[in-house]
Amino acid sequence: MKAAPTHAAAAAEFLKDSERSHWHDETLWHVRSKRDVSAQKIPEWEQLRTLASQIKDHVLSNLDNLLLQFEKKAQANGIEVLWAKDAQEHNEHVLRILEENQVKQLVKSKSILTEECGLNHFLEDKGYDVVDTDLGERIIQFNKQVPSHIVMPAIHLKKKEIGDIFHEHLGTDAGADDPKYLTEAARQHLRQKFIQAHAAITGVNFGIAETGGFVVCTNEGNADMGTHLADIHIACMGIEKLIPRAADLGVYLRLLARSATGQSITNYTSHFHRPRKGKKMYLILVDNGRTKQLGREDFRNSLKCIRCGACMNTCPIYRRSSGFSYNSTVPGPIGSILSPGMDLNKHSTLPFASTLCGSCSDVCPVKINIHEQLYKWRQVITKEGPPQVSKRWAMRFGGQVMSKPRLFELMGKMARKSLSISPRGFVYNSFNAWGKHRELPEVPKETFKDWYRKNRNHDK
Amino acid sequence: MTSKESILAAIQANKPDLLPLPEQPEFPYDNNLTEQFRQSLALNGGEAREAKSFNDVTDYLETHFRNSQMIVSLSEKVSGNFDVNMADDPRELEHVELAILEGEWGVAENAAIWLPEEKLHHRALPFIAQHLIVLLKKDRLLGNMHEVYTRINVEGPGYGVFIAGPSKTADIEQSLVIGAHGPRSMTVFLMD
Amino acid sequence: MKVGLFIPCYVEQFYPKAAIATLELLEKAGVEVAYPLKQTCCGQPMANSGYEVFGQGASDLFRENFAEFDYVVCPSGSCTLHAKEHILSNKEGEPKLYELCEFMTDVLQVKELKSRFPYKVGLHASCHGLRGLGLARPSELMVPDFNKPLHLLEMVEDIDLVHLARKDECCGFGGTFAVFEEAISVQMGKDRIQDHQEQGVAVITGADMSCLMHLEGLLRRDKSPIKVMHIAEILNGQEPDK
Ligand code: SF4
Numbered sequence A: 001m002k003a004a005p006t007h008a009a010a011a012a013e014f015l016k017d018s019e020r021s022h023w024h025d026e027t028l029w030h031v032r033s034k035r036d037v038s039a040q041k042i043p044e045w046e047q048l049r050t051l052a053s054q055i056k057d058h059v060l061s062n063l064d065n066l067l068l069q070f071e072k073k074a075q076a077n078g079i080e081v082l083w084a085k086d087a088q089e090h091n092e093h094v095l096r097i098l099e100e101n102q103v104k105q106l107v108k109s110k111s112i113l114t115e116e117c118g119l120n121h122f123l124e125d126k127g128y129d130v131v132d133t134d135l136g137e138r139i140i141q142f143n144k145q146v147p148s149h150i151v152m153p154a155i156h157l158k159k160k161e162i163g164d165i166f167h168e169h170l171g172t173d174a175g176a177d178d179p180k181y182l183t184e185a186a187r188q189h190l191r192q193k194f195i196q197a198h199a200a201i202t203g204v205n206f207g208i209a210e211t212g213g214f215v216v217c218t219n220e221g222n223a224d225m226g227t228h229l230a231d232i233h234i235a236c237m238g239i240e241k242l243i244p245r246a247a248d249l250g251v252y253l254r255l256l257a258r259s260a261t262g263q264s265i266t267n268y269t270s271h272f273h274r275p276r277k278g279k280k281m282y283l284i285l286v287d288n289g290r291t292k293q294l295g296r297e298d299f300r301n302s303l304k305c306i307r308c309g310a311c312m313n314t315c316p317i318y319r320r321s322s323g324f325s326y327n328s329t330v331p332g333p334i335g336s337i338l339s340p341g342m343d344l345n346k347h348s349t350l351p352f353a354s355t356l357c358g359s360c361s362d363v364c365p366v367k368i369n370i371h372e373q374l375y376k377w378r379q380v381i382t383k384e385g386p387p388q389v390s391k392r393w394a395m396r397f398g399g400q401v402m403s404k405p406r407l408f409e410l411m412g413k414m415a416r417k418s419l420s421i422s423p424r425g426f427v428y429n430s431f432n433a434w435g436k437h438r439e440l441p442e443v444p445k446e447t448f449k450d451w452y453r454k455n456r457n458h459d460k
Numbered sequence B: 001m002t003s004k005e006s007i008l009a010a011i012q013a014n015k016p017d018l019l020p021l022p023e024q025p026e027f028p029y030d031n032n033l034t035e036q037f038r039q040s041l042a043l044n045g046g047e048a049r050e051a052k053s054f055n056d057v058t059d060y061l062e063t064h065f066r067n068s069q070m071i072v073s074l075s076e077k078v079s080g081n082f083d084v085n086m087a088d089d090p091r092e093l094e095h096v097e098l099a100i101l102e103g104e105w106g107v108a109e110n111a112a113i114w115l116p117e118e119k120l121h122h123r124a125l126p127f128i129a130q131h132l133i134v135l136l137k138k139d140r141l142l143g144n145m146h147e148v149y150t151r152i153n154v155e156g157p158g159y160g161v162f163i164a165g166p167s168k169t170a171d172i173e174q175s176l177v178i179g180a181h182g183p184r185s186m187t188v189f190l191m192d
Numbered sequence C: 001m002k003v004g005l006f007i008p009c010y011v012e013q014f015y016p017k018a019a020i021a022t023l024e025l026l027e028k029a030g031v032e033v034a035y036p037l038k039q040t041c042c043g044q045p046m047a048n049s050g051y052e053v054f055g056q057g058a059s060d061l062f063r064e065n066f067a068e069f070d071y072v073v074c075p076s077g078s079c080t081l082h083a084k085e086h087i088l089s090n091k092e093g094e095p096k097l098y099e100l101c102e103f104m105t106d107v108l109q110v111k112e113l114k115s116r117f118p119y120k121v122g123l124h125a126s127c128h129g130l131r132g133l134g135l136a137r138p139s140e141l142m143v144p145d146f147n148k149p150l151h152l153l154e155m156v157e158d159i160d161l162v163h164l165a166r167k168d169e170c171c172g173f174g175g176t177f178a179v180f181e182e183a184i185s186v187q188m189g190k191d192r193i194q195d196h197q198e199q200g201v202a203v204i205t206g207a208d209m210s211c212l213m214h215l216e217g218l219l220r221r222d223k224s225p226i227k228v229m230h231i232a233e234i235l236n237g238q239e240p241d242k
Helices: A007-016 A016-038 A047-062 A064-077 A087-100 A112-117 A121-123 A135-142 A159-170 A179-196 A224-228 A247-262 A288-293 A300-304 A310-316 A317-322 A330-341 A360-363 A371-385 A389-403 A405-421 A448-455 B002-013 B033-043 B054-064 B145-151 C009-014 C016-028 C045-050 C053-066 C077-086 C098-109 C127-133 C147-151 C182-198 C209-221 C230-237
Strands: A079-082 A104-106 A129-132 A199-202 A207-208 A213-219 A232-238 A268-272 A282-286 B047-051 B071-073 B097-102 B106-107 B111-117 B132-138 B160-164 B184-191 C003-005 C032-034 C071-074 C096-099 C122-123 C203-206 C227-230
Touching: A007 A317, A007 C182, A016 A247, A016 A310, A016 C182, A047 A064, A047 A247, A047 C009, A064 A079, A064 A282, A064 C098, A079 A087, A079 B002, A087 A112, A087 A199, A087 A232, A087 A282, A104 A179, A104 A224, A112 A121, A112 A135, A121 A129, A121 A405, A121 B132, A129 A135, A135 A179, A159 A199, A179 A224, A199 A224, A199 B002, A199 C096, A207 A247, A213 A224, A213 A232, A213 A247, A213 A282, A224 A268, A224 A288, A247 B145, A282 B132, A288 A330, A288 B002, A300 A317, A300 A330, A310 A330, A310 A360, A330 A360, A330 C209, A360 A371, A360 B111, A360 C127, A389 A405, A389 C045, A389 C053, A405 C009, A448 C009, A448 C016, B033 B047, B033 B184, B047 B054, B054 B184, B097 B106, B106 B145, B160 C203, C003 C016, C009 C016, C009 C077, C009 C209, C016 C032, C016 C098, C016 C122, C016 C227, C016 C230, C045 C053, C053 C127, C071 C077, C071 C098, C077 C096, C077 C127, C096 C098, C098 C147, C122 C147, C122 C182, C147 C230, C182 C209, C203 C209, C203 C230, C227 C230
Parallel strands: A079 A282, A104 A129, A104 A199, A199 A232, A232 A282, B047 B184, B071 B097, B097 B132, B132 B184, C003 C032, C003 C071, C071 C096, C122 C203, C203 C227
Antiparallel strands: A207 A213, A213 A268, A268 B160, B106 B111, B111 B160
């Protein structure tokens, strides 16, 4: 695949509308602040994070056995389990199920996995009308966009824009932008879709190995509205979503919603173990690059992610550049360590879209060392990614200078000299990205070495 | 090789050495359960009321609902006006105004109430109704999620759900709106 | 106790006053400090850009320069962290590496400072020192509160320390990030400055000159009266530039 526009270019584009960028930053910072308040209320917060991380450590080290245990249990409970190596196979499974059951109408609740697999496009090309039922997802579906955030898919849109979208698609009053009014319009519209649907597709937040069941969390109740009314339930699950025991949910559910939005729990946490009488339930287990990531020791634990989105809300770069600047299904810090594993060339600029401030790692409820992995991807990309000749040369040259004290001093002298005598126009030109909006430091009369030699001359 | 086999083979080749599964933690909870539950539910957009007897519930119904509205009650002590057994297909519940259910356990820390399938009759009921009332005995309140998972068997019913408030969304500019798809209100009666 | 002073390359070249203040602070505390003249850089600029390999020469030189010391002290959280993670591997017999503030609070256990700084000051928490070295409690972590640089600043007479709306948000410097992601970097810097500005600070300080260099660049371009000073300068009782 060819390279996406660099993150830097996309970010610069978004920042041109500085009022919007500022609003985006404030909105997400507010979510992060709510998370802080909520986490603060749990005395054992840090212990829970450690546990959540350790449980996933175990899962990743025992994934094959747990998957087999999970499958066996699920099958015994009447769930049909399917395996998919990649996105294509996943989509084909879904299509086959729809065809076999002669499904015409289907509703879907939020699933990042199906985004990753491009399921909507795949089904639409086959003539299906896929209705996303999460309000945010429905908005961006009308607007022909992809989610810009994994928990708040339409966070990039203002209510005025949503009002316009609804006016066009749902016939709401022109110019109306009251969230209550717009939500009510979506409610009426989607109720019809729920009643008519033959099949419901959902994602999976947690698969429970010991019981063969799975858990779906929503606030809107859309996953439940869909699955309990339709005859067919298709659940799509990444193989890393497994946890060993039902009781482990106690750990993850205390962390998930608090990390995501600051709520103590999502209003609906649904545990599915058997289809309704006479109805069908399918579960598709998807690899799509996950087993590869499992084999990369430095990047393996990115698979612990429970998709809470906290690393996005906290990331000072995400907040100011929005999800689209990442050009990957999962944006933000976690996306920047997952996506290079899927396509190194396409996503080669993402690990550089960070100051390595480390806030993501500290906020992450499963303690993924995100910023350290960003650093490690950088080392991989300079070796295996698209060549960057001038950067490489500059770094190599810098490295040589830094390893030779005399050369370092000489280069310093030259740079200081030329900086102090050069005309401004020469220093602050379009090649100097530093100087576009920033001054270079003033050149002092003497360096510290000069001063030290004069004032503390007890060294050789 | 089937996809299953190839995925499992890839895992075997790539997984690290086995790491231990930590013991289940016990985190004692010492807040006042009733008060904490009330606060938690309010934060989730619901309302908790304390009830001395079922009369309190009936009084509430009389002031808040009309008999012309479709009311389903799965509590023996409170009567509705529509027999849920009459509906074969959950779609027939489309016009239910109010569903009254009995919760099995409540969690003070986050106001989550455990409702296994047998307490729902139709899985769709607590979602499709316009309003939801849950009756919960005070002595069924627990502190946190760890405690509740030691008491329930999630696998027993084909389906079970923690409901912690009404249906809500904040997908439009982060403004909270109650009543996204499901109930526009949730009232929990904490019964003596 | 033999202490070697490690001064990051850009501080040596552009901010000698921060280096001098560091040296004097340590000397005043009665520490015997030496500054090996053959030092250059820790290699972080190369490594963070993905070229760890090209920083190898600088790392070797670092080890050589400081082999004879018990402690190495450096007035930069970022360079200290890099050297800790990538150069000195905490082996027996190797010198122990400390950032200046943590050296003062943890090793020297400084209880008082004889300095005065009668100005309104905002403390910028640089990320690598904050989260990497643990100089303070990052706002994400639910652990007991502590803040080593702040603790030291509070010992300075007449200092007026402000509360920021976002007490530990990144300033957007990030090494080569400042250049390759220029637009975001500048916006982050401006936002940080605004937070300080709203509190009416005269001086922004911090334990990392690199972040301050970035903020200073923005301030000077805007002809702002706000000055930046390395924390060592304030602890050492220096006056801001006029
Ligand atoms: S990486 Fe961590 S913080 Fe980010 S979405 Fe995943 S679980 Fe949440």
